[in-house]
Amino acid sequence: MARNLARILGGCGSLVPFMKTPACPPRNSSSIPPARTLVQMLFSKSRDFSLPNSSWGEEMMRLYEFYNGQSDVETEGEENQGREWKRLPSYNRSLKYATGGVYLSKIIQSKARLFTRNIREPGAAFEYVLFINKEKERCVCVFQAGHLLEGPPGHVHGGAIATMIDTVTGTHASAISAPVMTANLNIDYRSPIPLGSTVLIESTLEKTEGRKLYISCKVTSTDGSKRHTDATALFVSISVAHLLKG
Numbered sequence: 710m711a712r713n714l715a716r717i718l719g720g721c722g723s724l725v726p727f728m729k730t731p732a733c734p735p736r737n738s739s740s741i742p743p744a745r746t747l748v749q750m751l752f753s754k755s756r757d758f759s760l761p762n763s764s765w766g767e768e769m770m771r772l773y774e775f776y777n778g779q780s781d782v783e784t785e786g787e788e789n790q791g792r793e794w795k796r797l798p799s800y801n802r803s804l805k806y807a808t809g810g811v812y813l814s815k816i817i818q819s820k821a822r823l824f825t826r827n828i829r830e831p832g833a834a835f836e837y838v839l840f841i842n843k844e845k846e847r848c849v850c851v852f853q854a855g856h857l858l859e860g861p862p863g864h865v866h867g868g869a870i871a872t873m874i875d876t877v878t879g880t881h882a883s884a885i886s887a888p889v890m891t892a893n894l895n896i897d898y899r900s901p902i903p904l905g906s907t908v909l910i911e912s913t914l915e916k917t918e919g920r921k922l923y924i925s926c927k928v929t930s931t932d933g934s935k936r937h938t939d940a941t942a943l944f945v946s947i948s949v950a951h952l953l954k955g
């Protein structure tokens with residue numbers, strides 16, 4: 710941890726273009742936070758947004774419990790129990806993973822966050838939980854769409870659906886080969902998704918070719934009877950340096 714911190718803080722000048730905020734204020738600058746705030750920023754526990762909250766409806770809870778019952782929860786430093794699925798925790802700072810467990814954006818006080826996890830009001834926008842089955846090369850996401858995602862009256866905006874497909878396939882690709890960037894995303898919208906409903910988003914790894922990962926994805930009603938959306942995505946593995954270059 711200390712080594713990671715030193716490395717990141719030592720190199721923070723190079724992060725300026727990426728974060729668009731002054732990463733290294735001059736010494737004695739009044740913008741340096743008090744020591745207590747710094748300690749809180751570095752060590753405060755972050756919230757895992759993929760756990761149930763009071764906004765989750767009956768169907769969301771039922772499916773969460775179904776997959777969670779067959780899952781090992783991914784916790785740092787703990788052994789896998791050998792179950793089929795694994796719930797992936799979801800924080801509002803994706804760089805946690807790219808920096809070996811250190812919240813880079815917290816340290817430099819950037820506002821950079823994962824936007825699907827930026828809306829604080831429970832149930833207002835993206836409520837979702839992702840499970841991965843590495844053996845079967847599949848991911849499943851249970852997604853409940855809140856009222857802020859309205860596009861056509863009473864239905865979910867196509868951009869919000871694209872966001873969720875990118876998130877599910879991107880998280881899937883990251884779990885196989887982190888970090889990655891979306892290079893291509895193709896979407897066929899087949900039937901609208903009612904606002905407030907819970908749907909399943911399933912992704913499958915089709916093939917890998919060197920740094921390229923090809924993933925397919927479908928969005929269906931939770932009983933599988935209605936096909937809402939089909940998609941294919943291409944992800945390219947990148948170095949962390951590429952990510953910070955911006």
Ligand SMILES: CCCCC/C=C\C/C=C\C/C=C\C/C=C\CCCC(=O)SCCNC(=O)CCNC(=O)[C@H](O)C(C)(C)COP(=O)(O)OP(=O)(O)OC[C@H]1O[C@@H](n2cnc3c(N)ncnc32)[C@H](O)[C@@H]1OP(=O)(O)O
Pocket residue numbers: 803804806807823875876877879880883887888889890891892893919920921943945946947951952
């Ligand atoms: C924001 C990323 C966060 C990552 C954080 C890390 C871990 C995250 C942990 C958990 C995950 C949490 C949340 C995930 C949620 C969402 C994921 C969202 C991801 C995004 O929302 S991300 C934003 C949108 N995304 C971009 O902003 C990309 C802009 N772009 C580039 O940054 C470059 O363009 C790049 C890197 C794609 C490639 O650049 P490059 O220089 O590394 O590689 P190069 O160009 O050589 O391509 C290598 C091979 O891919 C082929 N290829 C490339 N592009 C292609 C295309 N479009 N169609 C067909 N083939 C293509 C080439 O033809 C070649 O193929 P070949 O090797 O066979 O010749």
